[in-house]
Amino acid sequence: MRRRMITLIYILVGAAVGFYYLPLLWGILNIALNPALLVFIDIIIGALIFWLLSLPLVSGTEKLIQRIEKELTKRSPVYLFFGTLLTIIGLVLAVLISIPLWRTRIPVINNILPILLMIVFSYFGFRIGTTRLDDWRKAFTHAKSSKTDGGNVIERQDDNYHHYKILDTNILIDGRIYDLVKTGFLEGTLLVPNFVLYELQYIADSGESIKRVRGRRGLDILNKLRKEKIVPIEMYDGDFEDIPEVDSKLIALAKKVDGVIVTNDYNLNKVIQFQNVQVLNINNLAKSLRPRVIPGETMTVVVVKKGTERQQGVAYLDDGTMVVVEDGRYFMDKQIEVEVTSALQTDAGRMIFARPLHSQRGIDEHTDHKENRNNKDKKKIIKNGCEESFLTSSYFFKQKRSSSGKSCFLGSITIILGEIS
Numbered sequence: 001m002r003r004r005m006i007t008l009i010y011i012l013v014g015a016a017v018g019f020y021y022l023p024l025l026w027g028i029l030n031i032a033l034n035p036a037l038l039v040f041i042d043i044i045i046g047a048l049i050f051w052l053l054s055l056p057l058v059s060g061t062e063k064l065i066q067r068i069e070k071e072l073t074k075r076s077p078v079y080l081f082f083g084t085l086l087t088i089i090g091l092v093l094a095v096l097i098s099i100p101l102w103r104t105r106i107p108v109i110n111n112i113l114p115i116l117l118m119i120v121f122s123y124f125g126f127r128i129g130t131t132r133l134d135d136w137r138k139a140f141t142h143a144k145s146s147k148t149d150g151g152n153v154i155e156r157q158d159d160n161y162h163h164y165k166i167l168d169t170n171i172l173i174d175g176r177i178y179d180l181v182k183t184g185f186l187e188g189t190l191l192v193p194n195f196v197l198y199e200l201q202y203i204a205d206s207g208e209s210i211k212r213v214r215g216r217r218g219l220d221i222l223n224k225l226r227k228e229k230i231v232p233i234e235m236y237d238g239d240f241e242d243i244p245e246v247d248s249k250l251i252a253l254a255k256k257v258d259g260v261i262v263t264n265d266y267n268l269n270k271v272i273q274f275q276n277v278q279v280l281n282i283n284n285l286a287k288s289l290r291p292r293v294i295p296g297e298t299m300t301v302v303v304v305k306k307g308t309e310r311q312q313g314v315a316y317l318d319d320g321t322m323v324v325v326e327d328g329r330y331f332m333d334k335q336i337e338v339e340v341t342s343a344l345q346t347d348a349g350r351m352i353f354a355r356p357l358h359s360q361r362g363i364d365e366h367t368d369h370k371e372n373r374n375n376k377d378k379k380k381i382i383k384n385g386c387e388e389s390f391l392t393s394s395y396f397f398k399q400k401r402s403s404s405g406k407s408c409f410l411g412s413i414t415i416i417l418g419e420i421s
Helices: 002-029 035-074 077-103 107-131 133-148 169-174 176-183 194-204 209-228 246-257 266-274 282-288 363-399 403-420
Strands: 164-167 189-193 233-236 260-263 279-281 298-306 313-316 322-325 335-346 349-356
Touching: 002 035, 077 107, 164 246, 169 176, 169 194, 169 209, 169 260, 176 209, 176 282, 189 194, 189 246, 194 209, 194 233, 194 246, 246 260, 246 266, 260 266, 266 279, 279 282, 298 322, 322 335
Parallel strands: 164 189, 164 260, 189 233, 260 279, 322 349
Antiparallel strands: 298 313, 298 335, 313 322, 335 349
């Protein structure tokens, strides 16, 4: 059906071309016929010529129309409305400017320049209408609210409030944004750009199973947010064609709509802060909500692996906090009660150090025990050395009666008396 319509359009265009331009050809060739018959012949010849042209061109024309339809279906009605409206306004302005130009008798100015003005003004009108959608929406919303309130509109000036919360790809794949929205802690409108949606679709169509599952999870979270309507959620149809990376597009969009980027990407968080754009990091929120632990507090953990140091074991809390257990390697895969000795906060998270609760030695006692054991070992070594010195000095005392043997003998007796005392 579509191919027939395209062919019919070609035939009608050919008939119109033949009707208007073939009489000029007959005048040049000095062919004189009945005017009514000549009109009929012009229409038939023009339609026949364009029908022959449509045979090789109809397939390409159909593909072009399908591509245009596909692009139009991706756009929102607001995008199409403002684009068309501003295009018409641009054409009207071009026509008004061209009226005095048409009255001039300068060849280029009275015929070519008006056409160029129409093309340029219509293009700029379309671009202004499609790239400033948020400004147009705000203008219409402000005008509507002004009429509703009778002209008394109270605007709240708060630098800490941002209406749009822009979601990136990682936060949708993570899925915790859905639980956070359900709690009601996020206010305003969630804004999902089209380039984020396209990236999710690309990940969902990936050949790797892990990426495919993550992409589908992000799409499922987005669909749940739209269906349940917990908070308003909008799609941003614009794109920043001169920016290739999605993260950079998010920053540009946040600056454009004065929004906040919601993410869980650590590196993107640092880049956003450097660009003077506000960011809400879900990981930072989770860290701030973790329960605080103090030395002496007890908890129950399961040692799952060995630590980096000797006799250490590693356990994890429900929120992912790592717990380093002293002498924990003796309790592998066992649930034990531990006592917190200290905690360390880093950029990567919090680390807790603990020891088994049934251990009777404290930290200082354990250190003193190690020192006493080392002192005993040293005394044993000294004692053994003294015995050897005593035997050696006795041998020399008996055999040679040398002065060196006497001094060694006396030194050995002194060390032994010190040990006895």
